[in-house]
Structure formats: structure tokens, C-alpha cells
Amino acid sequence: xxxxxxxxxxxxxxxxxxxxxxxxxxxxxxxxxxxxxxxxxxxxxxxxxxxxxxxxxxxxxxxxxxxxxxxxxxxxxxxxxxxxxxxxxxxxxxxxxxxxxxxxxxxxxxxxxxxxxxxxxxxxxxxxxxxxxxxxxxxxxxxxxxxxxxxxxxxxxxxxxxxxxxxxxxxxxxxxxxxxxxxxxxxxxxxxxxxxxxxxxxxxxxxxxxxxxxxxxxxxxxxxxxxxxxxxxxxxxxxxxxxxxxxxxxxxxxxxxxxxxxxxxxxxxxxxxxxxxxxxxxxxxxxxxxxxxxxxxxxxxxxxxxxxxxxxxxxxxxxxxxxxxxxxxxxxxxxxxxxxxxxxxxxxxxxxxxx
Amino acid sequence: xxxxxxxxxxxxxxxxxxxxxxxxxxxxxxxxxxxxxxxxxxxxxxxxxxxxxxxxxxxxxxxxxxxxxxxxxxxxxxxxxxxxxxxxxxxxxxxxxxxxxxxxxxxxxxxxxxxxxxxxxxxxxxxxxxxxxxxxxxxxxxxxxxxxxxxxxxxxxxxxxxxxxxxxxxxxxxxxxxxxxxxxxxxxxxxxxxxxxxxxxxxxxxxxxxxxxxxxxxxxxxxxxxxxxxxxxxxxxxxxxxxxxxxxxxxxxxxxxxxxxxxxxxxxxxxxxxxxxxxxxxxxxxxxxxxxxxxxxxxxxxxxxxxxxxxxxxxxxxxxxxxxxxxxxxxxxxxxxxxxxxxxxxxxxxxxxxx
Numbered sequence: 001x002x003x004x005x006x007x008x009x010x011x012x013x014x015x016x017x018x019x020x021x022x023x024x025x026x027x028x029x030x031x032x033x034x035x036x037x038x039x040x041x042x043x044x045x046x047x048x049x050x051x052x053x054x055x056x057x058x059x060x061x062x063x064x065x066x067x068x069x070x071x072x073x074x075x076x077x078x079x080x081x082x083x084x085x086x087x088x089x090x091x092x093x094x095x096x097x098x099x100x101x102x103x104x105x106x107x108x109x110x111x112x113x114x115x116x117x118x119x120x121x122x123x124x125x126x127x128x129x130x131x132x133x134x135x136x137x138x139x140x141x142x143x144x145x146x147x148x149x150x151x152x153x154x155x156x157x158x159x160x161x162x163x164x165x166x167x168x169x170x171x172x173x174x175x176x177x178x179x180x181x182x183x184x185x186x187x188x189x190x191x192x193x194x195x196x197x198x199x200x201x202x203x204x205x206x207x208x209x210x211x212x213x214x215x216x217x218x219x220x221x222x223x224x225x226x227x228x229x230x231x232x233x234x235x236x237x238x239x240x241x242x243x244x245x246x247x248x249x250x251x252x253x254x255x256x257x258x259x260x261x262x263x264x265x266x267x268x269x270x271x272x273x274x275x276x277x278x279x280x281x282x283x284x285x286x287x288x289x290x291x292x293x294x295x296x297x298x299x300x301x302x303x304x305x306x307x308x309x310x311x312x313x314x315x316x317x318x319x320x321x322x323x324x325x326x327x328x329x330x331x332x333x334x335x336x337x338x339x340x341x342x343x344x345x346x347x348x349x350x351x352x353x354x355x
Numbered sequence: 356x357x358x359x360x361x362x363x364x365x366x367x368x369x370x371x372x373x374x375x376x377x378x379x380x381x382x383x384x385x386x387x388x389x390x391x392x393x394x395x396x397x398x399x400x401x402x403x404x405x406x407x408x409x410x411x412x413x414x415x416x417x418x419x420x421x422x423x424x425x426x427x428x429x430x431x432x433x434x435x436x437x438x439x440x441x442x443x444x445x446x447x448x449x450x451x452x453x454x455x456x457x458x459x460x461x462x463x464x465x466x467x468x469x470x471x472x473x474x475x476x477x478x479x480x481x482x483x484x485x486x487x488x489x490x491x492x493x494x495x496x497x498x499x500x501x502x503x504x505x506x507x508x509x510x511x512x513x514x515x516x517x518x519x520x521x522x523x524x525x526x527x528x529x530x531x532x533x534x535x536x537x538x539x540x541x542x543x544x545x546x547x548x549x550x551x552x553x554x555x556x557x558x559x560x561x562x563x564x565x566x567x568x569x570x571x572x573x574x575x576x577x578x579x580x581x582x583x584x585x586x587x588x589x590x591x592x593x594x595x596x597x598x599x600x601x602x603x604x605x606x607x608x609x610x611x612x613x614x615x616x617x618x619x620x621x622x623x624x625x626x627x628x629x630x631x632x633x634x635x636x637x638x639x640x641x642x643x644x645x646x647x648x649x650x651x652x653x654x655x656x657x658x659x660x661x662x663x664x665x666x667x668x669x670x671x672x673x674x675x676x677x678x679x680x681x682x683x684x685x686x687x688x689x690x691x692x693x694x695x696x697x698x699x700x701x702x703x704x705x706x707x708x709x710x
Binding site for chain 1: 357359362363367372375376380388393430431433543545550551553586587589590592593671
């Protein structure tokens with residue numbers, strides 16, 4: 001039994017693996033593999049249309065939102081977004097609450113003015129900045145909803161007048177949110193949406209109108225929308241895995257239902273860690289992520305022992321990111337409560353033994 | 356029995372489907388799916404390293420070549436390349452021999468001077484331009500080795516002094532070529548390399564040195580090379596399918612061996628079509644593609660009948676591109692000779708019946 005706590009690419013529902021595996025041999029009884037079907041066939045059009053419509057349904061998007069699947073991962077959006085909306089005389093506001101936000105800021109600066117209105121760099125990104133002012137002329141405000149590496153999460157949507165842009169790569173579809181408040185949402189698929197190799201973008205029609213029409217075709221959001229994610233050959237299989245994962249989420253009861261389980265999982269883990277002095281939780285309690293729990297020990301030898309023990313018990317992917325150290329336990333939608341329970345049992349044993 | 360003549364995404368070897376299907380359930384006996392392994396694990400590093408080394412081996416690349424896998428398909432290279440190498444005072448030369456070349460030219464014009472040194476637009480791209488001069492100051496000469504839509508192929512490498520750049524999306528690894536003569540080669544995977552969702556780039560080290568260092572990180576070839584295709588999360592599964600396909604090609608005897616089969620397949624089809632007056636081959640004989648055979652009939656009713664017959668016999672993907680009409684039979688590496696034989700038998704029957 002393997003428990004996969006990988007930060008991403010990460011665990012997906014087992015039914016998704018089974019269905020994807022089958023579709024590679026024989027997709028929908030066509031006698032063809034999903035890997036060899038043309039993207040301009042009705043076979044794939046149905047896949048894409050259902051995936052888009054499930055995103056709209058699960059996120060409860062209103063009629064003003066367009067949903068597209070793009071190549072390139074969230075890192076491509078770090079520059080594609082400012083390439084479309086910034087120029088020397090235009091300013092965007094960014095929150096700097098972790099590695100990914102920092103990267104997004106770096107790329108945006110190539111295209112226009114960037115105002116970093118809030119940062120938690122002073123305490124190694126262990127909290128989410130709370131009090132900050134955003135200049136009214138900012139064409140958008142950009143933030144990362146969940147900081148995968150640092151284990152922080154923004155639990156409310158900022159109350160701002162300018163268009164909100166969010167990188168939701170590591171917590172999209174994991175909790176109820178008013179997604180309609182955002183002008184632009186993007187998320188690499190490889191946590192809660194599907195496998196690595198595709199990027200989900202939700203864009204408000206009014207915000208779309210303001211995008212550039214002079215950028216290269218592949219950078220042009222309007223062209224991607226008007227071509228229904230088929231401006232060029234889309235990553236067919238990656239989108240199919242999204243469809244399977246979205247179907248699974250719907251079957252599980254949707255975002256509200258999965259949020260309850262996510263709270264149970266994170267609650268159990270954080271409660272356990274809080275009660276064992278051996279472990280240290282660096283993140284401000286109110287900003288803890290439900291997706292990625294980060295913790296450390298004060299003893300390097302014990303850390304190694306704990307890691308070896310986890311490995312022996314089939315617990316995969318719990319080593320912390322090299323920039324933070326310690327441990328990181330990722331608990332995306334597809335991770336079952338029983339995996340967290342197994343880890344918690346191991347943590348308790350370890351705590352008792354080395355207290 | 357299905358015969359898949361799709362133009363792309365297209366047929367892959369059956370063993371690739373079987374192995375990919377298995378790896379989704381249990382990758383290398385890890386108990387993990389290939390879809391849930393971290394890209395910074397040794398599990399994936401081995402996949403990537405073997406894929407890169409097989410590309411080098413099969414293409415017989417010298418030590419001056421770097422091999423990377425990028426997001427975004429060939430269409431992204433249409434702008435990423437000129438973004439790196441062109442500016443208002445720099446010129447590139449392009450050949451315009453089909454839809455994809457035309458698109459590449461359009462994107463290049465956004466970044467610098469573009470000299471279209473040769474075009475076959477005058478005869479609807481039914482031939483490859485032969486006599487043309489390329490200005491010596493061109494920073495590169497760009498052409499498409501095989502025109503998927505129009506069914507033409509360039510059977511020799513131009514003898515030019517400036518760096519050669521080629522879009523080899525639809526014929527890479529299908530025939531022996533001195534790949535070392537190119538400064539830059541790119542190819543969407545979804546024909547001869549693997550499934551849709553990843554792009555192969557081969558770049559000469561000297562040409563790499565001349566790339567821009569001020570473009571966005573995801574557009575920066577040097578960063579992709581120095582990060583070994585892992586500047587951001589790569590499309591893990593798509594690269595794994597490349598690896599499986601490359602292994603298959605090696606087992607088949609490599610490029611020289613597959614070229615012989617490709618010549619047999621195309622030879623059989625073209626010979627058959629040439630001898631039946633019902634069918635018309637629009638492409639200049641010396642420029643016919645071994646990968647995509649384009650043909651038409653003079654009778655629309657008969658075309659419909661032929662298409663229906665093919666469909667009834669499990670022949671998939673033979674309808675011509677909407678811009679050309681008629682039929683297109685794609686015969687990539689993974690298509691077996693027996694599929695072409697089956698089609699040829701059907702063509703002969705049809706020819707006899709409606710002669």
C-alpha cells in the first residue's frame with residue numbers, strides 16, 4: 001500500500017487511473033486509443049465540451065466566464081497574463097506570499113509597472129499578509145491562493161475594486177469560493193484537476209475584451225477562446241484526464257463535499273502535530289493550508305529517522321521543499337482520509353518513542 | 356480492425372499503448388501511476404534522461420546538440436524562435452511552402468524583418484520551391500520539412516551558409532537525414548515521437564548561445580537547457596509516451612529501418628493511385644510526401660462513396676484537410692504496411708467498379 005503525499009504531480013482518484021488506462025487501449029469502444037484520436041473529431045470535441053461544462057458546473061461559474069485549457073502550465077501564465085495586460089504606462093498590483101508569487105512578479109516586471117503591495121518575505125513566507133493598500137489604477141491585483149511550498153493559504157477573497165487575478169494551481173476545486181469574483185483564474189492541472197501537461201484558465205468576458213490583440217497568436221486569449229481551446233493541437237490526453245477527474249469530483253458531491261473531507265484530513269493532521277512537542281509548525285495558525293501541511297523538527301537526526309520510517313511504510317513525497325526543509329504533506333482532493341490516518345498513526349508512534 | 360490514417364494526433368505502436376496503459380496503473384512496479392509521480396524524483400529523471408539519450412542516438416546527434424522537451428506544440432515555436440533571435444534590425448529568411456510555414460512567417464513578422472525567399476503559393480502549395488536566394492545577413496533560414504496538409508516533402512537539405520531551422524513536426528525520425536546540419540529543429544510530438552502535449556527541440560550549442568536572455572523565463576531556451584527540460588513541471592506522461600515510442604523505434608532498427616518501410620508504404624500507395632485514372636494526385640511527383648499522401652477525384656459523388664466505403668472498412672482519418680479537399684492518407688512510422696495494403700486493395704476494387 002502506497003500513500004502518495006506528493007506536492008504535484010500528485011495523487012489522482014484510483015478510478016481515474018483505471019479509466020485512463022482503459023482509454024489508452026480502447027477509447028469509448030472505438031477500437032482506437034485516446035492517444036491516437038484526432039483532436040478535430042467529434043470524439044475529442046465531446047471530451048473537451050464535457051470538461052468545460054463540468055468546470056463551469058463545479059465552480060458555479062456565471063454566464064460571463066469563459067473556460068479554456070491551455071498548454072504550458074501556470075508558469076506560462078506568469079508572463080502571458082502581463083504580456084496581455086501590462087505596458088510601460090500600466091501598473092499591476094501583486095502580493096508576494098511565496099515562491100510562485102515571486103516568480104509571477106519577476107515575469108510581470110518585464111512588461112510593465114509592478115507594485116508589490118504586500119509581502120511576507122520578512123518572516124520567510126510563513127504567513128499571509130493582511131493589511132495592504134492597492135493603488136486604484138492597478139489594472140489587476142494578482143495573488144496565489146495557496147502556497148504549495150510554504151504551506152500557507154488565503155482563506156478569504158480580498159475585497160478590492162480592481163480585477164482579481166489568482167493563481168489557484170494548488171487549491172482549485174478544493175473548497176467553496178465565489179469564483180465569479182475573479183476576472184482571471186489559472187491553475188496547472190497537476191494537483192486537483194488532472195495530470196501534468198495542461199493548464200486551466202477561467203476568464204471573465206469583460207476582462208477578456210481588454211486583453212491585447214497584438215501578442216503572438218498562442219499568447220492571445222481571445223484567439224484561444226474563439227477557437228474553443230483548439231487554436232493548435234491541444235494536449236488531448238491531459239484534457240481527458242481532467243474530464244475523468246472532474247467527473248469523479250462531481251460524483252463525490254462536488255466542491256462542498258470535498259471541502260468537508262479536506263477539512264477533516266487537514267484538521268486531523270494539524271491537531272496531531274500540535275500536540276506533539278517534537279514537531280514544529282512554522283506557519284501562522286490562521287494561514288495554514290488545507291492542501292499542504294509544512295512541519296519541521298529541531299533535530300536533524302530525528303528528521304532523517306522519521307523520513308526513513310515514512311519511506312518504509314510506503315509514505316511517498318513527504319520531504320519538504322529544499323527551500324523550506326523539514327516535511328511537507330500534500331493532501332489534495334484525491335488523497336483519502338485513510339492515508340492521513342495512517343500517517344497520523346505513524347506520527348503518534350514516533351512522537352511517543354522519541355518524546 | 357481499425358486502420359488509423361489520422362494526420363495527427365495519429366497512430367502509435369500498439370506496444371506503446373499497452374505499456375502506457377500499464378504504467379498508468381502501476382509504473383515500473385512502484386505501486387504508483389505514472390500520472391502521480393513527482394517530476395523531481397529519480398523515477399521521472401530516468402524517463403527524461405533515457406528519452407533525451409534515445410533522441411540523440413536515433414538522430415545521430417553530435418556533441419554540439421542539446422535536446423529538450425518543451426510545452427506548447429510547434430505553434431509555440433512559431434513565435435518563441437523569432438522572439439529569441441529577431442529584432443527590428445535583424446532579418447530571418449523563410450520558405451513558404453504550406454499552411455504551417457505561413458503561420459510561422461506570420462508570427463516571426465511580429466519580432467523582426469522576415470524575408471520570404473521562396474513560396475509555392477502560386478500553385479496552391481502543390482510543390483516545393485527549388486530556386487531561391489537567401490540574403491547572407493539572415494540570422495536563420497526557416498522551412499517546414501514536410502507539409503502535412505498539402506502532402507509535400509522536402510527531400511534534401513538546402514545548401515546554405517546561415518543557420519538552418521526546421522519544423523519537422525510531421526516527418527521527424529521517419530527518414531535518414533544529417534540532423535547535425537541544423538541549428539534548430541522542432542517538432543510537435545503527435546506524429547512520429549509520441550502523443551500530443553509536448554514538443555521536441557534540438558538546438559545547436561552555438562545557436563543557443565545567440566538566443567536572447569531578456570525574454571520571459573518560459574521562452575528562454577538557455578534556461579530550459581540548463582534546467583534539463585524541468586524549468587517548470589514538464590508534461591510527465593507525454594514525455595513518457597515519447598520514451599516508449601523511441602524505444603520501439605530503436606527496436607525496429609532505428610531511422611534507416613523505418614525509412615525503408617515508409618518508402619514501401621508510400622510507394623505502394625502512390626503507384627496504385629497513379630494507375631487508376633479515377634484518382635488525381637495534385638502534388639508534383641518529386642515533392643510527394645512519404646508521410647501524407649494527398650489525392651482527389653473529379654467527381655464529388657464518387658468522393659462521398661469512397662469515403663463511406665473507407666469508413667465501413669474501419670479506415671479512419673482519410674478525409675483531406677478542409678483547405679485542400681479530397682483525401683489525405685497519413686502513413687507515419689507506426690502505421691503498418693498491412694494497413695496500407697488494406698487501403699490499396701479497397702482503392703483497386705473501387706477503381707475497377709467505377710472506372
